[in-house]
């Protein structure tokens with residue numbers, strides 16, 4: 479089996495997968511971004527397309543004021559008795575939720591809040607008599623205090639009422655590494671298997687497994703644990719963990735999991751955040767044996783172009799704590815995207831920022847922007863690349879001035895330059911790190927903020943990409959790059975991104 483890796487590039491952490499007949503469905507975490515929890519579909523585990531989102535309307539998550547790194551954590555997608563289920567934590571929001579749908583493309587239900595099971599990374603499993611098991615990681619997302627971590631917990635639950643049918647029971651919680659999480663239960667070959675992640679989602683991340691004869695335990699750990707980890711290795715894909723098992727089309731097995739592609743030296747930085755990878759699994763003596771995760775990018779890179787020709791926005795656009803439709807529209811003026819600025823900037827919790835996951839380590843985005851004094855007086859907007867409120871680089875047009883801006887923690891720097899009246903093409907290029915002395919070559923990438931003036935790209939600033947990486951920013955997300963407006967109404971005639979893997 480030679481599958482591409484990353485399997486689903488860019489910010490796509492905590493993958494969960496289900497096979498229904500010949501179809502595969504995979505869901506990932508989205509935290510404070512909306513629409514939330516994309517559902518990807520494949521029939522061969524090789525080509526994937528996004529078919530919808532679990533969270534596509536107000537009220538399903540409590541996103542409006544969710545803190546950075548709160549929101550949709552670690553969905554588990556399952557199919558039972560004709561219905562699709564997604565169990566997820568709305569961290570620092572509604573808590574434990576179960577969504578259902580007859581069609582995984584949506585619409586999904588409003589989300590049933592589960593009482594009596596506080597934690598993260600909820601898994602759903604059903605035994606032969608229809609009992610529903612909710613298995614989860616006992617991390618209190620309000621305190622996030624590892625010392626108070628409750629290990630792996632389980633309750634029998636009534637999905638008609640959302641009530642736990644018993645007090646949470648402690649079950650097998652790994653080999654003793656920190657943050658036992660991401661539990662999944664599988665029935666296979668006469669056993670129930672409890673697979674978890676442990677070691678934390680950073681470089682120590684790993685997957686361990688136990689088995690027993692009942693989904694409620696007791697479970698006996700695999701002497702070969704952890705069955706997967708990249709820690710302290712030179713493998714290009716690090717942080718591997720948070721896996722889910724699935725049967726391949728040829729009857730074999732595979733694990734989807736999260737990993738990162740850090741660049742640098744012993745300190746290294748992952749520009750794209752946690753991505754979805756896949757690796758083959760075989761069974762030996764009743765235990766899964768997991769191959770190391772091999773880097774195998776799809777050849778040729780990729781590109782995306784949006785001419786904003788349709789009323790509905792492309793489903794790859796995401797926004798922060800608000801749905802794109804609250805500030806972005808192509809309907810009023812077909813062929814043009816109009817963003818309504820409301821005074822909020824990229825430092826604010828709900829910017830008018832419409833972004834896409836950066837999917838390649840070398841990627842350029844560009845757009846033709848009109849924030850000119852004639853058609854859009856008093857407006858300001860442009861292109862941005864963002865991790866969170868405190869980590870973003872942008873290039874903003876307002877009238878006949880373009881301003882490049884870097885915000886890293888509480889430090890901010892700007893560079894300005896005059897430009898002709900709108901429209902003006904703006905660009906953000908992420909490049910391979912430079913060579914030679916200095917710190918540049920130890921980073922993930924460099925990011926150039928540019929305006930095209932008289933056909934020439936003028937670089938206002940070239941910045942170190944490590945400050946927009948998973949290791950530096952506080953959020954659990956990844957790089958998201960796109961368009962924004964801070965004031966007035968800003969028009970975009972087209973948006974392009976082209977990317978490739980580094981040489």
Ligand code: 6LW
Nearest residue numbers: 551552598659660679720
């Ligand atoms: C998720 C936990 C983890 O809930 O990080 O890597 C948390 N694993 O399992 C957020 O993605």
